[in-house]
Amino acid sequence: MFGGGGTQKGLMSIVYGGIVFAIAMVFIVQFRPGSGQETASLTQQCAVTVRDRCVEPKEFLASLGLAAPRGADENRLRAMGIRRQLADGVVERTLLVQDAKRLNITVSEDEINAELVKGRFRVSLPQARRDLAFYLRLQDEGAEGVRLLDVNNPDNGKFDYKVYSRVVRLTTNRSPSEFKEMQREEIIAERMRKLVASRASVTDAEAFDAFQREKSSAKLEVVRLDRDYFATKYVDVSPKSVEAWAKDHGKDIDESWTARKSSFPAGCVKARHILVQVQSTTVPQGHPREEAQSLIEKARTRLSKGELFPVVAASMSEDSASAEKGGDLGCIAKGKYPQAFDDAVFAQKKPGLIDTVVETNYGFHLVDVELIVSDDAAKAEAQGRMQIAKELMLSFETEKLISETAKRIQEAAQKGTALAQAIDTVLAQLDEERGLSKKKDDKKKDDEEAPPEPGRPYVETTASFSLVDGNPIDGVMQGQNVVEMAFRLTKPGEVGSDLVRLKNGYAVIQLKERKSVTREDFDKERNDYLSRMLYVKQHDLVVSYVEQLRKAAEKEITIAEKWVQEPKRRGGDSDEEE
Structure with a gap:
């Protein structure tokens, strides 16, 4: 019995070997250079040229056929710019193929045939956009840029050359021999990618350090000091105070006036606005009318409750150019804005919020008039200078006040006072210094009845974050790395030694929570973490290598725009040649 089994095994080996040989012979005969009838070429055209290599439109469209087979979502392909990506x-x-030639890297006929009989057809995507392989479903067994197609006989499940040939022609419009040469380059290019990627390595220490940075976390308690709040409540900008300040800062005012005098033409009106866009043919991105009305009323409500106009404008105005400046439009000359806007602004007799909502073709506006400049040139200059003096004074004095107040809160917290208590104590002292303190009975009544004062500093808690996350606080000035500042703190309750500079003020930070990972934590995920890190390093290394190759050949690379332009939407003409 055992002897018979051995004979059967030997017979099966012979049969299997015969099948492999037969398949190989088909590929040798059918795919030899010059065999078969090649499809018609588009003469003297190159979709892509790299040095002396001309990639003809037919070959380029073959790549397109593999990457985006028939039936793929055309709108999605157009959105990702599939043609340019494939180019x-x-x-x-x-x-990569040209560099492989320099390194004498090749691929054998057997290696090419082994891929083709499995229906594993390759197409190159930009290395920096390998994510496209996921969206295009160009993946097989972990390999990216592979389209797996069925080339087997449906009756016996075995490779069938006729099926293979039909699939190739339907998918790529290439003859088998043309397609094989295309796949030869694809396989060589992939071999080069693997060779470059093999140079990447990740040490245990490197992985543990990265693991700590990603998995260790912190939470902060934050006190924001908003510049607008302090400027409005504590800085006296009465004409008398501004005139007194101006006497000591004449040079600063003169320099600023010289630079800005054209911004104060006679008869102009200095104003701020909040815009909510209403949908129309000219503003297609706007809100439906009822929704826009609701939003503008929400802004009015916030203003009526005491919130500062610049604060509301910064958070709600849909005029992006002015919103970041608190809605500031500068000093408006008549005729610059739509008629309805002009009429409302120039009808205002004194500074203040215009009572009604102004409607223009852009949408709904709330407008705050800050200064009405005289039609007389001499008076206009005097008003302009005084306005500049007011703005300079407000800027200088607010910056000094807010930084000093932040430091006082910081120092109180560093000495052990709870942040909330530090805020109350320091602001109560500031109220008293500025003559704004109330009697105890009045204060008790206010505390019982009044809502929180808009813009007043309070303690907020951030979400948990790691060393690889972005800043956990909104509005941080460029160059301020709050994450690193936080991770320099080691114990809950510890207060940052530096103030955080914000676009509109300062912040004091205190560590609320700190979680660190251990070596034991790392060891549980070590293998998976090392694999992921290695994958990322390999990818980055190949991206860098390809970028160097492109840079070296940049003057010898041409992509014909005709072939990378996406075809018009269905129903329109297309420049694609079938």
């Missing part, structure tokens, strides 16, 4: 992929493939 970049073809450029990179060609550069």
Whole structure:
């Protein structure tokens, strides 16, 4: 019995070997250079040129056929710019093949045939956009840029050359021999990518450090000091105070006036606005009318409750150019804005919020008039100078006040006072210094009845964050790394030694929570973490290598715009040649 089994095993080996040989012979005969009838070429055209290599439109469209097979979502493909992405992929493939020649890296006929009989057809994507492989479903067994197609006989499940040939022609419009040469380059390019990627490595210490940075976390308690709040409540900008300040800062005012005098033409009106866009043919991105009305009323309500106009404008106005400046439009000359806006602004007899909502073709506006400049040139200059003096004074004095107040809160917290208590104590002292303190009975009544004062500093808690996350606080000035500042703190309750500079003020930070990972935590995830890190390093290394190849050949790379322009939407003409 055992002897018979051995004979059967030997017979099966012979049969299997015969099948492999037969398949190989088909590929040798059918795919030899010059065999078969090639499809018609588009003469003297190159979709992509890299040095002396011309990638003809037919070959480029073959890549398109593999990447985006028939039935794919055309709108999605158009949105991702599939043609240009594939052109970049073809450029990179060609550069890698040319570099492989320099390194004497090749691929054998058997290796090519082994991929083709499995229906594993490759197409190059830009290395920096390998994510496209996921969206295009160009993945097989972990390999990216692979389209797996069925080339087997439906009756016996075995490779069938006729099926294979039909699939190739339907998918790529290429003859088998043309397609094989295309796949030869694809496989060589992939071999180059693997060779470059093999140079990447990750040490245990490097992985543990990255693990700590990603998995360790912190939470902060934050006190924001808003510049607008302090400027409005504590800085006296009465004409008398501004005139007194101006006497000591004449040089600053003169320099600023010289630079800005054209901003104060006679008869102009200095104003701020909040815009909520209403949907129309000219403003298609606007809100439906009822929704816009609701939003503008919400802004009015916030203003009526005491919130500062610049604060509400910054958070609600849909005029992006002025919103970041608190809705500031500068000093408006008549005729600059729509008629309805002009009429409302120039009808105002004194500074203040215009009572009604102004409607223009842009949408709904709330307008706050800050200064009405005289039609007389001499008076206009005097008003302009005084306005500049007011703005300079407000800026200088607010900056000094807010930084000093932040430091006082910080120092109180560093000495052990709870942040909330530090805020109350310091602001009560500031109220007293500025003559704003109330009698105890009045204060008790206010505390019982009044809502929180808009803009007043309070304690807020951030979400948990790690060393690889972005700043956990909104509105941080460029160059301020709050994450690193937080992770320099080691114990809950510890207060940051530096103030955080915000776009509109300062912040005091205190560590609320700190969680650190251990070596034991790392060891539980070590293998998976090392694998992920290695994958990322390999990817980055190949991206860098390809970028160097492109840079070296940048003057010898041409992509014909005709072939990377996305076709018009269905129903329109297309420039694609079938």
